[in-house]
Amino acid sequence: MIKKIFFQSIFFNFLILKEVFGAESGGMPQLNPEFWISQIFWLTLTFGILYITLSKLILPKISSNLELRKSQIQENIEAADKQRKNSESKLKEFEDIVIKTKIEASNIFKDARESALKNINSKKEILDKQIDEEIKKVEKEIEILKKNAPEKINKIAIETSSEIIKTLIGADVNNSNISAIVDDLSKKNGDKYYGN
Numbered sequence: 001m002i003k004k005i006f007f008q009s010i011f012f013n014f015l016i017l018k019e020v021f022g023a024e025s026g027g028m029p030q031l032n033p034e035f036w037i038s039q040i041f042w043l044t045l046t047f048g049i050l051y052i053t054l055s056k057l058i059l060p061k062i063s064s065n066l067e068l069r070k071s072q073i074q075e076n077i078e079a080a081d082k083q084r085k086n087s088e089s090k091l092k093e094f095e096d097i098v099i100k101t102k103i104e105a106s107n108i109f110k111d112a113r114e115s116a117l118k119n120i121n122s123k124k125e126i127l128d129k130q131i132d133e134e135i136k137k138v139e140k141e142i143e144i145l146k147k148n149a150p151e152k153i154n155k156i157a158i159e160t161s162s163e164i165i166k167t168l169i170g171a172d173v174n175n176s177n178i179s180a181i182v183d184d185l186s187k188k189n190g191d192k193y194y195g196n
Helices: 002-026 032-170 175-196
Strands: none
Touching: 002 032
16 A cells, blocks of 8 residues: 555656646746756655655554454454353343243142142031031930920929919929829820920
């Protein structure tokens, strides 16, 4: 590139000199042909030094800086790509953990529900058995009361009748007579009241 610039500058200088041939009589020394050789020498020397300075000192630094920047940009791109892949893998792991946790929570809830239902059913069965036992116990007690009821009723009837008669006539009455009357009445009405 520097060579191209160098040769282009020389070419343009020659074009300018060619245009100047007609103006040499104007009195300007740089347009006088006798000074052209020294001007070409100094022009070549100046551009040669400039070319060497640019090609050996300045351009290598610029080129190395460009290469350094290019390598840094490439490293940054690679690091960003690596971070993106790492982030994607972490996100996938997170999503897998969330899905796994949801499944585990669902299983735990299902197990807890089944356990609670089993517990409720077992307690219900126990409660039903206890209620059945209590019902049977109460039925037995009712049966016993039904069996003993006529005797107690007769006893209460005898005592009450005895008290009423004593109050009415003012004298004690023989309990055996009252007992016979109550027994006779209870035998007649017993089927109606006790279902015997």
